[in-house]
Amino acid sequence: MSDFNRGIKNEAFLEELRRLAAEESWWRDVLSDRSLIIALRDEYLNVYWQGQSIFRVSFVNGRVAASTHPKYLLNPDVSGQISLVGGSFELKKLEATMLTRSYEGPETLDKLKRAAGLFSGAEKEGVHAIATSNPSVVDVEIALSANGISDVGSLPRLDLAAFEAVTDHIDLVFWEAKLFDNPQLAPRSIVVQIGKYQRVIEAFRQRLLDSYRLVAQNLVELSKMSGSVRQVSEAVQQVAAGRVQLSVSTSDIGIIVYGYDADHQRPGSKGEALKKELARSLSELGIDERRVRFRGDPKGLRL
Template sequence: MSDQTSVFRVLSPGFLDALEALAERQGWWQDALAHPDLILAVRREAVNVYHRGASIFRVTFPNGTIAATTHAKYLLRQRQATVRLDPAGGFGIDPASAVWTDYAGPATLAEMLRAASALAGLEKTGLHRLLRNAPNVIDVEIALTGSTPGNTTTGNDEHNNEGAEADAALLDGTEVAPPTQRQDRLDVASLEERGNPDEAWLVFHEAKIAANPELRAAPDNVPAIVEQVARYTETLTREADRLVAGYQALCRDLTRLDALRQRVQGTTGVSEADFWRRDPLAAEVAEGKRCLRVDPRPRLVVFGFDANQRNGILGGHLNRLQAEPFSLAVRAIGNPGAGTSNAFRRL
């Protein structure tokens, strides 16, 4: 496998070794690995630690040393206090009491997650619940950037965009997307088998809350989601070979990170029921036991509605999307909860 095909989804061996060594010591990385409600995503020589769509930590390896960054908005201390405004316009508050200036263990991480939760919208919150019940998911927040067909690159977007902090590099790893380019994002990549024990399929998903106006349009118009999925399909078809190579590399890194995470959870008192477990397909792809194939047809996952809504106007919109001429692959989930089954399994 050449560097050109794998660069967008790979960690260097030295980086992985350093992450394993750091996990032996108490601190933010060990706490992140132990926490059952965080999602790790592999990037190009980086790991993003997500909670409800927010990149709580971005972990990199500059000059052979692990470095972590976060956004200041996640460091607000969640304390209820009245602050007096003096006649001169000054707020009577000690900044050290308002934000975390040092990482002080699990209490700091817990408040960072609360801050992220307060900023997360309904769509990201619902998607997070679905991801927690989907062991076959191998990637999230996947950025596609393109202005015209055949000119698709990737955008690097660390912590600047609300609800889209990922700097995922799906294709050629271009650092910054020119402002004239359009940036699309796929929410989820998963693995599934389809009866052939020698194959695994890489499937991409776009998740939308039911209230999203992109799902509906007047009878004479085309819903925005249809054109969006068409763009995705074109890109995934064109880049299938590169995706296969890159995601096999990603599965190798994920398998090693998953083993590290389970080891940390086992030594830090995490309940076995909360252990992070990924579908064995990822390890089988990593080891070359299964040939990875790309499904270029993204699926649409719709959530955030009740039975009455599904049987009413919403159902009509979803039926229209599934019928010709649009023929989208749609999975209607309802309201995500602890008992929600895998929303990203095979239709």
């Protein structure tokens, strides 16, 4: 965690991204597609669709370099049967069409998204829906390392980070998101997991704040590149401009539970009972009950 960094400082990299945004390019298509999430890393970007990184964008030898996983190049429009003859699949008829071989505009981007969606799941789809509904979200798929902190071990990635306006400052809030039927949702397990996150945040608070101030600046720049198609919240703009203090504390961690039907939302239901139990358990860690969010359908949930 001592080497945790987020954001792009390399002005040459940003200038090349601006140039690509001003011409017909895959990058302009990405910027114009608000359903995609652009996550700032340490001098590179990930472009996410439903938890799948369909592009990794870096700066190599003075040029913007983009790459993707081979599985996203499988053409989702290919259909029909492939014969197995003598132990070999007859692929000759499909060789020209089974892979996406060149980028030909937004229709290619759509193919990559549809191919990536095959490897997603309901939990990641929910995280994606929440992130794209909230201009205050500044990061997804957040890997925190506990290097140098005893008895923490490896940690799963946090799902979301968002800015939250308070009276005289902005809070950096991390969110864990889980499906209602996820077996890891047991309150005691969640308490242990969030307790570990708290220790990491306490130990490396300044590194987190420095990184996400830079991320805010980058997100504002990406918004400008997109012609304001990509919206950022007022809180992000204020942090980017240095007009307000950004802070984070061990109480700035929440949990979002979703993916359950109306029967589990009624008073006295299993969902209501679990929400109360989680709120009670997390209060032991100094986390307010407003950080425990339950919603049947994650679409449109506001952080």
